[in-house]
Amino acid sequence: MNLRVLKRNIPFAATAVVCVLLYVFGAVQFYDENFFSLRVFINFFYDNAFLGIAAIGMTFVILSGGIDLSVGGVVGLVSVLLAILMENHGAPPVIAIPLVLLLGAGLGTVMGVFVHYFALPAFLVTLAGMFFARGMALVLQYESVPITKHVDSINSTLSLPLGSGLQLPSSALIYLGAFVLALWLAHFTRFGRNVYAVGGNEQSATLMGLPVARTRVGVYTLSGFCAALAGVTYSLYTSSGNPNAGMGLELDAIAAAVIGGTLLSGGVGYLAGTFVGVLIFGIIQTTIIFQGTLSSWWTKIVVGGLLLLFILLQKGIQAKKLRPKN
Amino acid sequence: MSDPTHLPLLQLRGISKSFPGVKALAEVDFTVRRGEVHALMGENGAGKSTLIKVLTGVYQRDGGSALFDAHDINPKTPQDAQRIGISTVYQEVNLIPHLSVAENICLGRQRSKFGFLNWREIRRRAEKAMARLGIAVDVAETVANCSIAIQQLVAIARALDIDAKLLILDEPTSSLDEKEVERLFGVMRKLKDEGLGIVFVTHFLDQVYAVSDRITVLRNGNFVGEYEAASLPRIELISKMMGKELSEADFKAADRKEHQRGETPLLHLENVGRRGSLKPLNLEIFEGEVLGLSGLLGSGRTETARLLFGVDQPDSGTTRLDGNPIKLKSPRQAMERKFGFCPEDRKTEAIIPNLSVRENIVLALQVNQGWMRYVSRAKQNELADKFIKALNIKTPHAEQPIRLLSGGNQQKVILARWLASHPRLLILDEPTRGIDVGAKLEIEKLVASLAGEGMAILFISSDLEEMVRNSHRVVVLRDRKKVCELQGGEISESAIMHAIAKAES
Numbered sequence: 001m002n003l004r005v006l007k008r009n010i011p012f013a014a015t016a017v018v019c020v021l022l023y024v025f026g027a028v029q030f031y032d033e034n035f036f037s038l039r040v041f042i043n044f045f046y047d048n049a050f051l052g053i054a055a056i057g058m059t060f061v062i063l064s065g066g067i068d069l070s071v072g073g074v075v076g077l078v079s080v081l082l083a084i085l086m087e088n089h090g091a092p093p094v095i096a097i098p099l100v101l102l103l104g105a106g107l108g109t110v111m112g113v114f115v116h117y118f119a120l121p122a123f124l125v126t127l128a129g130m131f132f133a134r135g136m137a138l139v140l141q142y143e144s145v146p147i148t149k150h151v152d153s154i155n156s157t158l159s160l161p162l163g164s165g166l167q168l169p170s171s172a173l174i175y176l177g178a179f180v181l182a183l184w185l186a187h188f189t190r191f192g193r194n195v196y197a198v199g200g201n202e203q204s205a206t207l208m209g210l211p212v213a214r215t216r217v218g219v220y221t222l223s224g225f226c227a228a229l230a231g232v233t234y235s236l237y238t239s240s241g242n243p244n245a246g247m248g249l250e251l252d253a254i255a256a257a258v259i260g261g262t263l264l265s266g267g268v269g270y271l272a273g274t275f276v277g278v279l280i281f282g283i284i285q286t287t288i289i290f291q292g293t294l295s296s297w298w299t300k301i302v303v304g305g306l307l308l309l310f311i312l313l314q315k316g317i318q319a320k321k322l323r324p325k326n
Numbered sequence: 327m328s329d330p331t332h333l334p335l336l337q338l339r340g341i342s343k344s345f346p347g348v349k350a351l352a353e354v355d356f357t358v359r360r361g362e363v364h365a366l367m368g369e370n371g372a373g374k375s376t377l378i379k380v381l382t383g384v385y386q387r388d389g390g391s392a393l394f395d396a397h398d399i400n401p402k403t404p405q406d407a408q409r410i411g412i413s414t415v416y417q418e419v420n421l422i423p424h425l426s427v428a429e430n431i432c433l434g435r436q437r438s439k440f441g442f443l444n445w446r447e448i449r450r451r452a453e454k455a456m457a458r459l460g461i462a463v464d465v466a467e468t469v470a471n472c473s474i475a476i477q478q479l480v481a482i483a484r485a486l487d488i489d490a491k492l493l494i495l496d497e498p499t500s501s502l503d504e505k506e507v508e509r510l511f512g513v514m515r516k517l518k519d520e521g522l523g524i525v526f527v528t529h530f531l532d533q534v535y536a537v538s539d540r541i542t543v544l545r546n547g548n549f550v551g552e553y554e555a556a557s558l559p560r561i562e563l564i565s566k567m568m569g570k571e572l573s574e575a576d577f578k579a580a581d582r583k584e585h586q587r588g589e590t591p592l593l594h595l596e597n598v599g600r601r602g603s604l605k606p607l608n609l610e611i612f613e614g615e616v617l618g619l620s621g622l623l624g625s626g627r628t629e630t631a632r633l634l635f636g637v638d639q640p641d642s643g644t645t646r647l648d649g650n651p652i653k654l655k656s657p658r659q660a661m662e663r664k665f666g667f668c669p670e671d672r673k674t675e676a677i678i679p680n681l682s683v684r685e686n687i688v689l690a691l692q693v694n695q696g697w698m699r700y701v702s703r704a705k706q707n708e709l710a711d712k713f714i715k716a717l718n719i720k721t722p723h724a725e726q727p728i729r730l731l732s733g734g735n736q737q738k739v740i741l742a743r744w745l746a747s748h749p750r751l752l753i754l755d756e757p758t759r760g761i762d763v764g765a766k767l768e769i770e771k772l773v774a775s776l777a778g779e780g781m782a783i784l785f786i787s788s789d790l791e792e793m794v795r796n797s798h799r800v801v802v803l804r805d806r807k808k809v810c811e812l813q814g815g816e817i818s819e820s821a822i823m824h825a826i827a828k829a830e831s
Contacts (some may be wrong), residue, residue: 189442
């Protein structure tokens with residue numbers, strides 16, 4: 001039994017091992033520069049909070065057998081809207097933030113409805129969503145503007161002091177909170193289990209009497225919400241409203257989920273894996289920054305290599321595991 | 327009327343269901359009592375699956391009444407049906423492969439505690455459900471890692487977990503081995519004793535008699551009758567399913583030409599079989615011969631064809647072509663040896679709907695020649711025109727997309743596809759199903775003349791008359807096993823029916 005559980009977790013275990021190896025490598029290589037410190041560790045989450053939040057939503061979508069390409073676009077739109085609402089119209093954050101979150105969720109719902117009820121490919125529907133959101137963001141504001149009001153107070157209120165002058169910054173806090181909620185949603189609610197079921201075999205899920213429509217629309221709504229939350233986090237992190245925010249973020253999110261062991265075909269995966277996947281992004285980025293001479297774009301190349309490695313690994317495991325015993 | 331226990335569990339009266347152009351069910355009655363296993367029998371197109379879909383809310387009935395547990399019912403969705411206590415376990419087990427047995431049993435009905443799913447309760451409930459069936463299985467195991475037999479039982483456990491009163495088993499045994507079938511029967515008997523009504527759909531006659539109390543027979547969407555299993559002889563069951571009274575079923579093809587067989591068979595199967603789909607059998611096909619393959623649906627006819635054509639690979643026995651052993655690993659290799667195969671399911675396995683008649687005809691020939699040697703357009707046109715004329719294919723022109731043709735004409739195009747590649751062996755699986763009488767006769771005529779030219783033809787059909795009329799020799803299959811071989815004068819409808827009916831000795 002224990003052996004079997006281990007086997008089922010090979011993709012996740014491999015991700016975790018790679019993560020630890022990368023971390024140890026960085027810690028040893030840059031020992032004198034304090035790579036191995038709480039401050040740097042916190043930064044892994046701080047710098048990638050918006051990626052992590054978007055990847056949470058993406059993981060649900062992929063688990064359900066779909067894909068959401070609109071994530072980056074929504075981040076840009078939300079970022080711009082937040083700036084306009086708070087700067088130009090003086091809206092207080094307690095109104096502006098829920099409003100943009102609702103907008104993101106609503107966009108997700110609309111896409112989910114198209115995907116489910118019109119049986120359109122998720123790839124195309126969310127591609128349209130991406131163009132719409134990004135275009136809208138650029139129409140509203142063609143370049144980045146600073147947000148001066150409220151941001152500092154939000155960031156200081158939401159941060160968690162950790163003692164010895166360190167603190168968990170607001171975006172990291174939002175990310176970790178979202179992750180814990182997502183774990184609960186995926187593993188301890190009917191909705192979460194239905195997501196796995198729909199992604200595992202939609203026809204079976206229908207015949208088993210599961211609410212397929214509600215689940216699918218729910219998943220895109222959730223992803224839209226996460227994208228919007230990522231947009232809010234981005235704005236808090238950069239203190240700006242940037243129509244180009246989150247360019248290509250959806251692809252990073254997909255990569256993080258897949259590196260974390262989520263199968264693109266749906267039904268199999270772990271949120272914890274995505275979490276580690278995002279962490280790997282952070283470690284690679286930080287290592288490259290510490291290294292100093294390499295361009296930060298090397299992150300992409302390393303991630304590409306890892307991604308390839310992981311899908312090959314999964315393919316191998318799948319081929320072994322899914323052969324029916326008869 | 328007030329005491330529901332006196333009523334049968336399920337009472338369907340005069341159920342009708344039409345689809346555009348087809349009357350799928352006409353005034354069908356179906357009654358299931360508490361504590362009985364009721365077999366629903368019928369050949370292809372009899373209406374069994376339509377009836378079950380009406381019962382489980384996949385389709386809505388056009389007419390008739392349905393009384394379940396003393397209440398009028400009209401389920402709109404499978405969920406509706408489940409809610410009132412009608413559960414179905416399909417042939418293709420419908421579970422979520424990557425989730426655990428426990429989760430599959432409880433999915434959608436899990437209970438929560440303080441907003442968290444209670445995983446311990448899920449586990450306990452699943453264990454209880456499996457124990458009720460008398461099956462020991464680790465409920466934490468992933469379903470994909472379980473055998474089909476266990477998956478089937480998990481599906482049944484799930485059905486029972488929703489307090490089903492009526493359990494519909496749609497061909498549950500088609501992928502089980504004998505031991506697994508016995509275990510399933512044990513479970514069915516146990517549930518029957520607990521007062522459940524069980525509807526059992528299967529093609530295996532032995533299994534019907536092994537476990538059923540009553541049998542309802544449908545044919546062409548019509549209700550034929552309801553019988554006590556114990557007092558319905560097999561042969562009568564078969565004649566009712568096939569729609570032939572035994573007295574009139576003596577059609578013999580008097581004018582059939584005797585076939586002069588050569589020395590070595592073109593194709594010779596020795597003990598060729600495949601676990602779970604076909605028991606080892608011997609089969610010889612000679613050049614210029616029409617070999618009929620008869621049997622009920624699910625008896626192994628199509629499975630034989632698939633093995634011959636390399637779609638599936640046998641796991642036992644040897645196949646000889648012209649006396650030399652061969653192993654076919656793919657249809658491609660079969661085509662290289664000049665075999666042709668018109669599959670049963672024309673729509674999904676044969677035609678390429680949006681390609682033109684010409685393109686569909688040239689396909690097999692082009693594959694045989696390899697893509698490097700392109701069949702010239704002039705040659706293509708010539709071929710298409712030749713076959714359109716020769717087979718009397720009704721199409722405005724050769725460039726018409728094949729999907730716009732009628733079924734019979736599509737079938738002729740598929741035939742033309744293979745004829746263009748000059749096969750030595752042509753496998754025809756139900757070539758005349760669903761096509762009109764005129765086209766049917768033309769195809770039969772074509773079969774005879776092709777055999778006359780020396781082609782070997784394996785002819786599979788559910789239509790006994792057609793089988794008798796066209797075959798030089800008939801091999802009868804039952805329950806995935808060859809049961810007898812009839813030659814020349816021995817071939818008659820009643821002989822085939824008796825061979826199908828004969829109980830396992």
